[in-house]
Amino acid sequence: MNDGEVEESSGSVLAERRTNVEVSDKATAKAAASFQPEELDELLRLYYQRFFPFQLFYRWLNYGHINDRNFFGLREFCLTLKDDVYLRYQSFDNQAKMEERLRQKDPRVIPFKIDIGPIYSARITDTKLNPSIVPVERELIFDIDMTDYDEVRLCCSGADICGKCWPLMVLAIKIIHRVLTEDFGFQHIFWVFSGRRGVHCWVCDKKARSLKQAARSAIVEYLTMIKGGNVGKARRVQIQDSEHAAVAKALNLVRAYFLRHLVREQKIMESKKGLPKLLSMLEDETLIAKVKKTIDNTHGSEKRWNSLVEEVTQFVQEKKGTPEYRKVRNMLDEMQVQFCYPRLDVNVSHGLNHLLKSPFSIHPKTGRVCVPINPDFADSFNPFDVPTVKQLEHELNVAYDAAKNQMDISTPDDAIENKKVSPEVEAKKTSLKESIILFETFVRRLEASWKRQRDRAEDQKMEF
Numbered sequence: 001m002n003d004g005e006v007e008e009s010s011g012s013v014l015a016e017r018r019t020n021v022e023v024s025d026k027a028t029a030k031a032a033a034s035f036q037p038e039e040l041d042e043l044l045r046l047y048y049q050r051f052f053p054f055q056l057f058y059r060w061l062n063y064g065h066i067n068d069r070n071f072f073g074l075r076e077f078c079l080t081l082k083d084d085v086y087l088r089y090q091s092f093d094n095q096a097k098m099e100e101r102l103r104q105k106d107p108r109v110i111p112f113k114i115d116i117g118p119i120y121s122a123r124i125t126d127t128k129l130n131p132s133i134v135p136v137e138r139e140l141i142f143d144i145d146m147t148d149y150d151e152v153r154l155c156c157s158g159a160d161i162c163g164k165c166w167p168l169m170v171l172a173i174k175i176i177h178r179v180l181t182e183d184f185g186f187q188h189i190f191w192v193f194s195g196r197r198g199v200h201c202w203v204c205d206k207k208a209r210s211l212k213q214a215a216r217s218a219i220v221e222y223l224t225m226i227k228g229g230n231v232g233k234a235r236r237v238q239i240q241d242s243e244h245a246a247v248a249k250a251l252n253l254v255r256a257y258f259l260r261h262l263v264r265e266q267k268i269m270e271s272k273k274g275l276p277k278l279l280s281m282l283e284d285e286t287l288i289a290k291v292k293k294t295i296d297n298t299h300g301s302e303k304r305w306n307s308l309v310e311e312v313t314q315f316v317q318e319k320k321g322t323p324e325y326r327k328v329r330n331m332l333d334e335m336q337v338q339f340c341y342p343r344l345d346v347n348v349s350h351g352l353n354h355l356l357k358s359p360f361s362i363h364p365k366t367g368r369v370c371v372p373i374n375p376d377f378a379d380s381f382n383p384f385d386v387p388t389v390k391q392l393e394h395e396l397n398v399a400y401d402a403a404k405n406q407m408d409i410s411t412p413d414d415a416i417e418n419k420k421v422s423p424e425v426e427a428k429k430t431s432l433k434e435s436i437i438l439f440e441t442f443v444r445r446l447e448a449s450w451k452r453q454r455d456r457a458e459d460q461k462m463e464f
């Protein structure tokens, strides 16, 4: 056999494999695309049976209260049933009770949406909350929604997202995650895809969960650069101190994002929608006219951006020593911040009793799972690759078909019936695998921190 033959035969094997992969990819994609909201109740029934990671979920939200059997039961859940029937103030004694409730077979009581509320001072059992029962503990949460970027998005608006605007969410994760870990020292942060057009952040450290409202507001304030102030002005951002370490770090991320995504990819400097908006943020009529003239004679978005930067830098230099200088010195950064800095919903974060969609629930409109996002690899997260509940069903059936001859169970239903597998195990046979592993890693790190705390407490007892 000569080299050519080897190459040819291995080449054809590869080609064959590729075709198989393509075929199965296409089948999966088709199954996913064909998700219809009308079939949601049946799909959800299967999802809670086969995929929802109850065990990890309980280990997370029980926060190591192994000797306090009541802790989990103090948590509010809000279940939304078919046709937007809201059941607030639901609670479950333990994992088994939660499983039992979510796995009820009657389609009229299957939750289409699961939201998580706070830990209350006493058990809530009624839909009308007793006024003496108050929220006492709550993860610090952030909700970042693409619709809040509508004033600056050049591609889509409303509930739509695309590959061009999704990087705004990635930037939000990077900026907020850095602040939470480096500036506030939080360690247990769980980022989750909202299932459609945004991301949620759960800060689960003990010190975050016990924060009072004022402290939560202060953290949100620290993270906020785009304020409601400067009403009526095109440039609403005012950076007082660009040398401040936290601001400087955020600005580095913002500038890199702006150049790559807005200047180069979306060609904002040639965009009919984006360019007028950007120019209006210069605010000074003479400067606007000057920049316009320069860029009219310049072709290409990046070249135009460079000439804008030059003009603005010169303008700012000339203002040095005048009272106006303070207002214009950071204008280049302020414009970029306004286009892409994270927009936070203050109301979600500052209170203790705001509800937030549960990780691993299903978005009822898209059918996609609210999967965790690894902040260290936020760039590679693609919301369009997130499996739908229908796709998972398809993948699990394929996995069982493939393993039929080696196992004594032939279908996912048999497995559940005989209690041979847990949803955590079943999910790993599908494209939910990475998400389950991320969740496991997050929960294990939390558990390790509780163990360290217990050990420390033991040590202290010994010392006295």
Ligand SMILES: [Zn+2]
Binding pocket: 155, 156, 160, 161, 162, 163, 164, 165, 166
């Ligand atoms: Zn878009």
